[in-house]
Every structure is written in structure tokens, then in C-alpha cells.
Amino acid sequence: MPTAPRRYAIITDGFLTDRRAKTAHGVMQYGRDKVVAVIDSGYAGKTMREVMPRLGCDAPVIASMREALALRPTSLLLGVANQGGFIPPSFREHILVAIDAGLEIVSGLHELLRDDAEFVERAKASGARLWDVRVPPPDIPLYSGAAARVPQVVVLAVGTDCAIGKKTVMIELDRAAREAGERSEFVATGQTGILIAGKGIAVDRVISDFITGAAEQLLLGVSAEADYALVEGQGSIAHPAYAPVTHGLLFGCSPDVLVMCAQAGRRDIEEYGVPLPPLPEFIALHEALLRLVKPARVAAVALNTMDLDDAAARAAITAVEAQTGLPVDDVVRFGGAKLWRAVRAAAAETAKAKENVRA
Amino acid sequence: MPTAPRRYAIITDGFLTDRRAKTAHGVMQYGRDKVVAVIDSGYAGKTMREVMPRLGCDAPVIASMREALALRPTSLLLGVANQGGFIPPSFREHILVAIDAGLEIVSGLHELLRDDAEFVERAKASGARLWDVRVPPPDIPLYSGAAARVPQVVVLAVGTDCAIGKKTVMIELDRAAREAGERSEFVATGQTGILIAGKGIAVDRVISDFITGAAEQLLLGVSAEADYALVEGQGSIAHPAYAPVTHGLLFGCSPDVLVMCAQAGRRDIEEYGVPLPPLPEFIALHEALLRLVKPARVAAVALNTMDLDDAAARAAITAVEAQTGLPVDDVVRFGGAKLWRAVRAAAAETAKAKENVRA
Numbered sequence: 001m002p003t004a005p006r007r008y009a010i011i012t013d014g015f016l017t018d019r020r021a022k023t024a025h026g027v028m029q030y031g032r033d034k035v036v037a038v039i040d041s042g043y044a045g046k047t048m049r050e051v052m053p054r055l056g057c058d059a060p061v062i063a064s065m066r067e068a069l070a071l072r073p074t075s076l077l078l079g080v081a082n083q084g085g086f087i088p089p090s091f092r093e094h095i096l097v098a099i100d101a102g103l104e105i106v107s108g109l110h111e112l113l114r115d116d117a118e119f120v121e122r123a124k125a126s127g128a129r130l131w132d133v134r135v136p137p138p139d140i141p142l143y144s145g146a147a148a149r150v151p152q153v154v155v156l157a158v159g160t161d162c163a164i165g166k167k168t169v170m171i172e173l174d175r176a177a178r179e180a181g182e183r184s185e186f187v188a189t190g191q192t193g194i195l196i197a198g199k200g201i202a203v204d205r206v207i208s209d210f211i212t213g214a215a216e217q218l219l220l221g222v223s224a225e226a227d228y229a230l231v232e233g234q235g236s237i238a239h240p241a242y243a244p245v246t247h248g249l250l251f252g253c254s255p256d257v258l259v260m261c262a263q264a265g266r267r268d269i270e271e272y273g274v275p276l277p278p279l280p281e282f283i284a285l286h287e288a289l290l291r292l293v294k295p296a297r298v299a300a301v302a303l304n305t306m307d308l309d310d311a312a313a314r315a316a317i318t319a320v321e322a323q324t325g326l327p328v329d330d331v332v333r334f335g336g337a338k339l340w341r342a343v344r345a346a347a348a349e350t351a352k353a354k355e356n357v358r359a
Numbered sequence: 360m361p362t363a364p365r366r367y368a369i370i371t372d373g374f375l376t377d378r379r380a381k382t383a384h385g386v387m388q389y390g391r392d393k394v395v396a397v398i399d400s401g402y403a404g405k406t407m408r409e410v411m412p413r414l415g416c417d418a419p420v421i422a423s424m425r426e427a428l429a430l431r432p433t434s435l436l437l438g439v440a441n442q443g444g445f446i447p448p449s450f451r452e453h454i455l456v457a458i459d460a461g462l463e464i465v466s467g468l469h470e471l472l473r474d475d476a477e478f479v480e481r482a483k484a485s486g487a488r489l490w491d492v493r494v495p496p497p498d499i500p501l502y503s504g505a506a507a508r509v510p511q512v513v514v515l516a517v518g519t520d521c522a523i524g525k526k527t528v529m530i531e532l533d534r535a536a537r538e539a540g541e542r543s544e545f546v547a548t549g550q551t552g553i554l555i556a557g558k559g560i561a562v563d564r565v566i567s568d569f570i571t572g573a574a575e576q577l578l579l580g581v582s583a584e585a586d587y588a589l590v591e592g593q594g595s596i597a598h599p600a601y602a603p604v605t606h607g608l609l610f611g612c613s614p615d616v617l618v619m620c621a622q623a624g625r626r627d628i629e630e631y632g633v634p635l636p637p638l639p640e641f642i643a644l645h646e647a648l649l650r651l652v653k654p655a656r657v658a659a660v661a662l663n664t665m666d667l668d669d670a671a672a673r674a675a676i677t678a679v680e681a682q683t684g685l686p687v688d689d690v691v692r693f694g695g696a697k698l699w700r701a702v703r704a705a706a707a708e709t710a711k712a713k714e715n716v717r718a
Contacts, residue, residue, distance in 0.1 A: 204567050205567070205568070207565070208567050209604060237648070237651065238652070240610055241571045242571075243571070244567055245568060247596075248567060251602050272504055285647055285648065285651075289596070292602075
């Protein structure tokens with residue numbers, strides 16, 4: 001990958017304001033890398049600030065990859081997530097222009113760049129890197145225990161189910177940490193998170209024996225400048241199908257602090273109808289399981305209240321605080337500051353924080 | 360795979376009495392499939408009963424694959440596990456004879472049959488199947504929940520660490536069950552187990568998202584004639600590297616009964632120096648974790664006392680019985696009858712057994 005920060009051109013041609021461009025939206029709103037151009041002929045001539053102000057992105061919208069080259073992008077991101085995950089045919093010519101210019105091509109689609117003979121051949125000629133973010137790197141080593149010795153305080157999101165906001169919680173906590181003047185890094189473990197972070201491993205695609213090793217490699221790759229590594233969680237230890245992935249992150253990350261992510265009113269694993277135990281019992285089980293390899297505690301509950309109005313959300317937060325005795329908040333609705341303080345306080349209890357974190 | 364039971368020719372040429380032939384020895388001693396010939400020129404003319412009486416196998420030792428064809432094998436098993444996992448060059452000619460005769464070739468070696476162009480081409484011509492048992496089948500589906508509804512009582516081995524005898528315990532319980540007149544089937548989840556059972560999936564090689572699905576497929580593949588499925592466990596929920604594999608079996612098998620495998624005197628995860636909690640706490644944690652998806656209990660402790668003499672072994676068994684309140688035995692040293700009775704009694708407590716198991 002580029003050694004300097006990326007400068008992204010993002011192609012969404014025809015989908016810019018569509019839900020299918022959510023990958024592009026996520027990177028513009030939350031991404032660590034600079035977006036220098038958006039390629040979408042329908043909005044060419046405008047800026048992203050004009051088209052979608054909520055994203056907070058000032059990149060110009062440009063009609064073609066060829067014109068976007070003038071803005072010196074390092075990478076072209078395919079900014080859509082369509083049904084079937086194929087590479088939209090209209091993208092092809094733009095991708096080839098970017099490959100020939102030696103740009104890195106970044107895709108989270110099911111249809112892999114590496115399986116396209118023309119892309120591979122032209123990339124070989126120009127030296128362009130093709131990065132299919134769904135595919136884990138080859139030769140992930142076995143877990144060695146080195147993750148337990150990284151200098152950063154490692155914070156891992158765990159949760160009651162898939163798709164309840166573990167990624168968003170950690171991105172908001174990362175933002176809150178920076179706003180509090182701390183040096184933190186979001187660590188991505190799934191496809192969208194990887195596109196936002198600009199690096200990461202889709203751990204659910206790793207061979208079972210190596211998932212703890214993959215988590216460890218992610219921690220070893222955190223910037224030496226960071227004092228906190230905020231790891232995107234996956235699944236749930238209660239999920240009938242995906243629990244092994246969750247367990248792999250729990251052990252492989254060797255976390256110092258856990259954040260429990262839950263959704264207000266949810267009482268089961270949605271897809272399987274498996275009822276969940278009461279949250280305090282579920283939290284204690286995480287701590288007991290993790291204690292097999294290291295002690296660490298759940299510092300806070302991130303409550304997703306998206307289905308509630310503000311008053312009901314506040315009532316739900318108060319109820320879960322009473323139930324768990326922990327700080328609780330909806331970081332999307334109310335910001336991450338409160339939960340960040342809770343994480344920071346729990347981190348300060350750990351030997352690692354005491355020794356290593358710069359005051 | 361052959362629809363009728365296999366008739367194995369096993370090649371060990373030059374290694375028959377060597378530790379490197381332990382794969383061959385395991386299949387001869389414990390395998391479900393008939394061994395009709397052993398190919399090893401050094402002992403040609405003798406029977407296995409003469410060469411290694413302890414294996415209880417009467418197959419003749421024959422100098423070549425070509426001669427062995429007269430005994431109508433369905434399959435040729437490469438019976439060695441050498442350093443590096445390569446296919447011994449002296450096997451090559453015998454393998455080609457077997458392929459040309461349309462036999463299935465079965466190998467647990469690292470060097471894959473499918474990567475050998477000549478084997479692949481000749482197999483294509485003759486219709487021979489090449490089975491690399493380390494490689495999971497393609498297209499394993501996601502976990503569906505069907506494992507929870509198989510008619511068999513599912514018994515899963517769990518344990519304190521890798522390599523403490525989980526496979527052997529389940530094979531001995533399978534034997535004890537049959538001796539007690541029950542219909543049971545050993546379900547293999549690792550390479551050596553697969554060679555013994557003649558089927559199975561090396562679950563630690565499955566992509567993380569699909570390990571529960573792989574376990575489920577194994578249960579769905581158990582013979583309708585069997586009342587008990589005795590599943591080989593892998594790793595330990597306390598193992599820093601391999602716990603996700605263990606968790607995958609715990610959820611994916613939807614077990615009705617667990618058997619805890621432990622080694623007398625062992626207090627930690629050997630490779631990582633991670634101390635283990637006391638056995639009663641460790642057992643309770645398994646039950647709490649499994650309760651997230653279904654209730655089931657640890658019915659017995661299989662204690663590996665291989666480092667002790669008989670008197671010390673008996674004392675260790677008594678001590679663990681007092682500590683856990685469960686039946687404890689070393690099934691290798693003293694046979695599986697006692698623990699099988701404990702499994703049978705725990706199974707009888709489950710709704711499934713009450714409804715489904717024929718008396």
C-alpha cells in the first residue's frame with residue numbers, strides 16, 4: 001500500500017447520492033485518507049459539499065478518471081456496494097486509466113480485481129497495486145502472544161449481535177478521543193471499516209486456525225504514535241454462526257478494555273431467534289471468557305437507540321445504566337465523549353496504561 | 360467417496376514399523392474401513408498380525424500396488440506422516456498404478472495430490488478420486504441451525520489443551536458404546552480422525568465464518584442408523600490461538616452432552632504458558648458459554664494419566680472425581696465403559712434422548 005497517506009479518487013459513476021454508494025459516503029465522512037476527487041459524470045462541476053453537505057467533504061466531482069489525474073490521487077476506490085457485488089461495467093474504462101497511471105485500485109466488491117485478466121496484466125505493466133479488501137493477506141502467521149505486549153491500550157468492541165453498530169461505536173470513540181487530545185487509532189476488521197481506515201483485515205475470511213494471528217497482526221500494525229488502539233468488533237460470542245470470529249478477536253487482540261455494544265429493546269440474536277441472557281450476565285461471561293487468557297473488564301455500554309425518539313432513548317440509557325452499573329450512551333445520537341471518558345478511566349486502571357500511556 | 364465401505368490398500372513402503380507410519384497404524388487399529396493389503400516390500404509375504412500383532416489387523420503385506428489389486432481395494436491410503444509432509448518418491452509408481460486402476464487415493468500429507476499435474480491428469484482419465492483430507496470441501500454452507508435438530512444425541516469432546524487425547528477418548532467411547540450394544544458413530548474433525556473414520560472435515564482449515572457450518576454439515580452426515588454422534592474435539596476454549604476452532608465446534612455441533620478431556624497434573628496451556636482455572640470453574644464456563652445457544656452439561660472427565668503408573672493414575676482419578684463431582688476415568692488405560700455409562704446417563708436426561716433414542 002502507499003507508504004504516504006492515500007489521496008483517493010472515488011468512483012461512483014451514476015450512484016453518487018444512492019444508498020449503493022454508501023462505501024463512498026463512509027470513506028468521505030469517516031475515512032482517514034484524503035479524498036481528492038469523486039468521479040461521477042452526473043454531478044461533474046459541483047463539489048461534494050454542494051451535493052451532500054452532511055458528509056463534510058470538499059472534494060470536487062469530476063466527469064472522468066483521466067481528468068481526475070490532475071489532482072494527483074494515489075488510489076482509485078470503487079465506491080459502490082451493489083447487489084451481487086460485481087464491478088459496474090461503466091467503471092471499467094476509468095479503472096484501466098487509473099491502472100495505466102500506476103494508481104492503487106481499491107475494491108470491496110465480491111467480483112475480485114485479481115480475477116480480471118486485463119486488470120492484472122495492465123497492473124503488472126504499470127506497477128499498479130490491486131487491493132481486494134475482502135481477501136485476507138496470504139501467510140498470516142499463527143498467534144504468538146505478541147499482541148499482549150503492544151504498547152497501546154487495546155480497546156475492543158463486543159456486542160450482543162451482528163449489525164448493531166460496533167464499527168460506528170469505535171469510529172465515534174476514535175473521534176471523541178482525538179477531540180479529547182488523545183492519540184488513538186481505529187483498527188478495522190471488516191470490509192467497510194477497512195475502506196474507512198485504509199488498512200485492516202476482513203477477519204471473517206481468515207482460516208479458523210489463523211484468526212487470532214490475524215487479529216494480532218492488526219495490533220502489531222498500529223502506528224507507534226498511537227496510545228490507544230480501538231478495534232472494530234465482529235459478531236457476538238452468542239451468535240450461533242459467527243461466534244468463533246468474535247472469540248478470535250477477543251483472544252487475538254488481547255484487549256485491555258471492552259466496550260459492550262447493544263441495541264435498546266433487542267432480546268435475541270435476530271437471524272436465529274436465540275434469546276440473549278440479561279446484559280449483566282452477558283457482560284460477566286465476556287469477562288470470564290477473556291480471563292482465561294488475560295483479565296480485562298467491560299468499561300461501558302454503547303446503546304444503539306436508533307429506533308427510539310430522544311426522550312425514549314434517554315430513558316433506555318438510564319435503564320441500562322441502572323441494570324449494569326456502567327456508563328451507557330448512544331454515541332451516534334449524543335456523541336462519544338461520555339463513553340470515551342469511561343474507556344479512558346478503565347484504561348487508566350490497567351498496568352499497561354500506567355506504564356506506557358503518555359500523560 | 361465410495362458409497363460402499365472402503366477396502367483400503369495402505370502404502371508404507373520402507374516405514375511399516377516406524378513412527379512415521381502412525382497414520383497407517385491408526386487406521387489399522389481404529390479405522391472403520393477394511394484394510395485388505397499393506398504395501399511394503401521389506402515385509403512382503405508376512406501378515407500384519409505377524410509384523411505388528413498389537414494392531415489387531417490381519418491384512419497381508421504385499422510388495423507392490425500391482426499385486427495388491429488382486430485383493431480388490433477401493434482406495435489407496437498413503438500411510439505415512441513424514442517431516443515436511445511430502446509424498447515419498449518411492450510411492451509414486453504405486454500411486455500411478457492405483458490411479459490407473461480407478462482407485463480412490465487418500466492422503467493426509469501437506470503436499471497435495473491435487474497439485475500434482477500427472478496425478479490429476481491420470482485421475483481424470485481413469486475416474487479416480489484424489490482426496491486430500493487436509494483440504495475442506497468447497498462450498499461449505501453457513502450454519503443454519505439444522506444441527507440442533509439431528510436425531511442423534513450429539514456428544515462433543517472438549518478439553519483443557521490441544522494434544523491431550525480428545526480424539527482417542529471419543530474413539531474409545533465409540534468402542535465402549537458398541538460393546539454396550541449401542542449404535543454410535545465417531546465424527547472426525549481433524550486429519551488423523553478423518554483417516555480413521557473414512558470421512559470428516561479438518562475444521563481448523565475452514566474459513567472462520569464457516570466453521571460452525573462445517574461442524575453442522577458433519578452432524579448432518581452422520582448415519583441415520585446411529586443413535587449417538589461422538590464428535591472429536593479440537594483445541595480448547597482457553598487456547599490463545601485455537602480457541603475459535605473450539606468455539607466453532609461447541610456451537611456448530613449443538614451438542615447434547617460434553618466430555619471434558621484433561622491431563623493429570625497439567626496446569627496450563629503448554630505452548631503459551633497460560634495458567635488454567637480449576638477444573639470445576641473451567642467446566643462451568645463451558646456450560647455457560649454453550650447455554651447461550653442451548654443447555655447441555657459436562658457428563659464426565661476423561662483423564663489422561665499416561666505419565667503416571669497405575670496406582671498414581673487411580674489416585675489422580677479419585678482426586679478429580681472429588682474435585683468435580685463427576686465420573687472420571689482414563690479410557691485408554693482402563694477402557695471406556697465407565698465414562699460411556701456416564702455419557703449414556705446424561706444423554707438420557709435430554710429431551711432428545713427421551714424422544715428419539717431407541718431403548
